[in-house]
Amino acid sequence: MSTTGGSGTWVEGDCGQSTQLVHAGVNPDPTTGAILTPIVQATTFVQESIDLYLSKGYSYSRTANPTVRALENKIAEIEHAAGATCFSTGMAATVTVMTAFMRAGDHCVITNCSYGGTNRVARKMFMGLGMEFSFVDFTDLAEIEGAIKPNTKLIFSETPANPTLTLTDLQGVSAIAKKHNIVHCCDTTFATPIITLALDHGVDIAMHSTTKYYDGHNMTVGGVIACKTAEHDAEIKFFQNMHGNVMSPMVAFLTLQATKTMKLRVLQQSQTAQKVAEFLEAHEKVEICRYPGLESFPKAQKAIADKQHKNNVHGGMLWFEVKGGTDAGRRLMDSVQRPWSLCENLGATESIITCPSVMTHANMEKEDRLKVGITDGFVRVSCGIEDTEDLIRALKVALDNL
Numbered sequence: 001m002s003t004t005g006g007s008g009t010w011v012e013g014d015c016g017q018s019t020q021l022v023h024a025g026v027n028p029d030p031t032t033g034a035i036l037t038p039i040v041q042a043t044t045f046v047q048e049s050i051d052l053y054l055s056k057g058y059s060y061s062r063t064a065n066p067t068v069r070a071l072e073n074k075i076a077e078i079e080h081a082a083g084a085t086c087f088s089t090g091m092a093a094t095v096t097v098m099t100a101f102m103r104a105g106d107h108c109v110i111t112n113c114s115y116g117g118t119n120r121v122a123r124k125m126f127m128g129l130g131m132e133f134s135f136v137d138f139t140d141l142a143e144i145e146g147a148i149k150p151n152t153k154l155i156f157s158e159t160p161a162n163p164t165l166t167l168t169d170l171q172g173v174s175a176i177a178k179k180h181n182i183v184h185c186c187d188t189t190f191a192t193p194i195i196t197l198a199l200d201h202g203v204d205i206a207m208h209s210t211t212k213y214y215d216g217h218n219m220t221v222g223g224v225i226a227c228k229t230a231e232h233d234a235e236i237k238f239f240q241n242m243h244g245n246v247m248s249p250m251v252a253f254l255t256l257q258a259t260k261t262m263k264l265r266v267l268q269q270s271q272t273a274q275k276v277a278e279f280l281e282a283h284e285k286v287e288i289c290r291y292p293g294l295e296s297f298p299k300a301q302k303a304i305a306d307k308q309h310k311n312n313v314h315g316g317m318l319w320f321e322v323k324g325g326t327d328a329g330r331r332l333m334d335s336v337q338r339p340w341s342l343c344e345n346l347g348a349t350e351s352i353i354t355c356p357s358v359m360t361h362a363n364m365e366k367e368d369r370l371k372v373g374i375t376d377g378f379v380r381v382s383c384g385i386e387d388t389e390d391l392i393r394a395l396k397v398a399l400d401n402l
């Protein structure tokens, strides 16, 4: 909490997450008192003298930028990390983790159930560069440990997984990682820090696509890596400075503002998702609906949700399939009306319906996709912050008309 009055410097301390979301990392501008961090749109920073090089902390905006740094400091505090690094996109963040911790000949145990781009970059880029990946069912801890080899350097998990919502027991996986001295990185984009603080469950590195819930307004693309240790944080920053895949000051500014309302948004979106899931599950045209808040969620998976999800909520994402398979599913997605939008992206104020087989996961091998249950009629739902009744009414019309 601030120790020097309302204009003092924010000091990390004992306060709740809602206060952190608003204030962490942000101080009144020292020259003007502006309450919001300015957009420092500058390539370079003038030095007082050669001896005082870097005395103000900045040299060149690929290496560090004050607006981006404010967001990084905010996220580090929110995520209980030693440091955070923001990226141009979520994929840039994922690629940087893989390049920072693996070399040709090294091996990664990765979930077989992930964002499509994660699967693609492993298969189409890193495997071509001589790195090995084992795609494993992360609901089975024995299978994860069994896949570890002497050259395993990284375990890469994702919870809840996009788009199936498969949950990973982070403490279980982290214990295996520690035992074998392997870095555990988790993509916690779907969980958000409101629902799961991955680093509190033993994970070494938490990754988010900030495009999704951190932004939450369909405004920007971005990513972040939050590290438990300062050593890992320095390693990530070293690699980013070489790659140059940085977040822009404008995107950082927008994300700084949007982050303040993340808890309000995620709690509301979760409440809506619970009601939408209950409606869908009860509808006669719906074959299956999956949401961690439903009693029908697989038992072992439900136990993970109970242990790992805070605030008694399970997020704004769910999925379902309609009776009649692919054709009916596609007709539904084509016909559902406002407030729903048919598009990619998720986690935003606008409610979104997505067809993963054609959109977000089209880049996965069909075999990989079907193995984890992403059929052609699979409907992914991201609940926004509109009135729940309006969202349910539009879905009901589309379903009744099938």
Ligand SMILES: *Cc1c(COP(=O)(O)O)cnc(C)c1O
Binding pocket: 089, 090, 091, 092, 115, 117, 158, 162, 187, 189, 190, 209, 210, 211, 212, 221, 222, 223
């Ligand atoms: C969207 C997404 C990504 C990729 O992020 P971009 O910002 O689109 O590059 C990675 N992981 C998950 C879980 C996602 O939903």
